[in-house]
Amino acid sequence: MNPRKMKQMMKQMGIDVEELDAERVVIETADGDDLVFDDAQVTKMDAQGQETYQIVGSPETVADAGAGGSPSAVEGGDGSVDATERDAGVTDAIPDEDVALVAERAGVPKSTAREALEDADGDLAAAIADLE
Incomplete structure (x- = not known):
């Protein structure tokens, strides 16, 4: 399906899509092996007030990276x-x-x-x- 048509259909259904200019994404896990995405493609979707984030990229596993990296x-x-x-x-x-x-x-x-x-x-x- 054509991306333009897909965007129109999503807008009609009340889904707003926005690309975020993210340099780094860190997911802190309970076991301490955090996932760090550098230069990941991040998309934010807002569907009827529910925000969903999609991260596309290859993470590195880092032991307890914390918020600072x-x-x-x-x-x-x-x-x-x-x-x-x-x-x-x-x-x-x-x-x-x-x-x-x-x-x-x-x-x-x-x-x-x-x-x-x-x-x-x-x-x-x-x-x-x-x-x-």
Whole structure:
């Protein structure tokens, strides 16, 4: 069926459809393995006051991503590590999920990704940017 005709029929039935410009969608699950969709296509449908969201994309499973995004080596909100934590060796405890994410995004081996994360004090974005 032609998309234009489909839109007309949905409008006649009282269904409003809107594409959302979503950069990231996080679904927090009860078991702690959250689903993270980057660059997903999100459609909002409003049918008689009932809102439905459709997400199209491939999720990554991240252990407890929380509302702020990917987990960091040290809970601090911004992913930064202060001097006391660095001296205590906290940066050595970089989660395997972070290493895998950086390796995948930058297209490098996990050992290279881990080194980049250590150099960036656990900051995912900085490690990926350094490797690209």
